Amino acid sequence: MKNFTCQCGNTVYFANTKCLSCNRALGFVPEIVAISSFDNAADGAWVSHVNGLRYWPCTNYLNHHICNWVVEEGSQQSLCHSCSLTKTIPDLSRPHNMQLWFRMEQAKRRLLFTLMSLGLPIWEQRSNKPNLRFEFLEDVEEDEYGQELTVKSTVVTGHSNGMITLNLKEAEDSSRVMMREQMNERYRTLIGHFRHESGHFYWEWLIRGSVYLNTYRELFGDEREDYTASLQRYYESGPPMDWESQFISAYASAHSWEDWAESWAHYLHIIDTLDTAAQYGVSLETNEVVDPVDKTRGIDFDRLYADWCRLTTVLNALNRSMGLDDAYPFTIPPDALGKLRFIHNLIEQHR
Incomplete structure (x- = not known):
């Protein structure tokens, strides 16, 4: 940033x-x-x-x-361009919802800034492509007197035909950490949700029906596999034993679309973090960190990835010095690296 x-x-x-x-x-x-x-x-x-x-x-x-x-x-x-994308906001009469909505919009605007910097379509409209929209919903049910009560886990964060739905509780730190523990996840953040779900949206824009579809299937698998059945199998049985040798996260192993969305989110993690480091003039081993959104020249993926590896090593070490969890608790295997390279080249060609 x-x-x-x-x-x-x-x-x-x-x-x-x-x-x-x-x-x-x-x-x-x-x-x-x-x-x-x-x-x-x-x-x-x-x-x-x-x-x-x-x-x-x-x-x-x-x-x-x-x-x-x-x-x-x-x-x-x-409404501004960002707020016009939000079609449903939380009920502001409820305690704390204003603060949670603010966090949602902050994370969304940060996502939009990165997408704009990369030259990706956001407000552009085409008859055969979905329009990007957001809704921020909370879990509610009625008691026997018809009064709404907040309950647990009825709104599912996800994407459908351009609409990105986020459960408002993801903006609540304690609830998000609890869910991360329950799901045995290494990383769960609000901006991470936005980046992941935007990946599903851009699959529709950049991959479906494109000349890149066959290459996509070679890297990520066949998206025509039954999505619902794949997710059910993942939640019942977990990821394959060797998932760490092929995927960037356990969830990426659930289905081709999730592998793409997880890889897309990680690529945006890389872009935003390196962009921030470059803005502050961070140097690693006497070399300044590359600016990943420099529009005056094409950025080589190998240079980008080398800087990312050096930077995350430092970030994780700094966090450990403060007694915090690793900032980037992931290892990128060769197969996952090839997927990130594909996304990088795809975006560069689009730009």
Whole structure:
């Protein structure tokens, strides 16, 4: 994730809404994929320091302070591009839901920034492709008096025809950690869910019916295998004994689509983390970390992966020094590495 600069020269960050140095309003401008500072016009519009254009804050900022993206003047929408993708928000009358919704939107915006930086379609529409949408739902049921009560595990996080559904409890740290323990997972984060589910969406855009389908099947397996039966078998019997020699995670062994989504998520982990390291000028063994979203040149996957291996070794060691779990608790076997290379080349060709 890149850092940005206010017009006063102060460093500002992706989630900021106000510069702490000059008190100017800050907002993310999707058209330029950057945070801008703004001056107020006489009619209340915000004038961008970066491009001089006029914007209005997103309605979700004005009403809830949930969002820091802006809407270009003349738009027919009062919601920004990010918030317009969310079709269902939590019930804000419930305690803590505002905070959980804020976390959901923060993670979603971080995902969108990475996707935009990689030049991937987000708001583009085609008649034969699904449109990207999100819904944030919570587990509820009615008691004998018809009153809603929060219960456990009725909303399933997943993707269907462009709609990414996330259980609101995934934004609740204690619930997510409990689920990670129950599922015997090495890693479970909110941004990880967004990245994984976006993989299912991009399979529809980049793989289905494309010239890459046969190569995909050679690497990930045949997606035509019964998905429901595959998942049932996985949850009943677990992954194969040798899964670590073929897959990036145990869940990736459940079905071809899950292998793709897990690999896609890991690739986005690599991109965002290396992007952050490059922005801070991190050097490993006297070599600066490569900027993975540099649009002026094609990035070699071998260089990307070499930097990733060195960086995660350092990150894990630092976490252990603080008594924390490894930041990246995975080993990438050769088969999984080939899948990451395929995704990298696919995205580079799309860009």
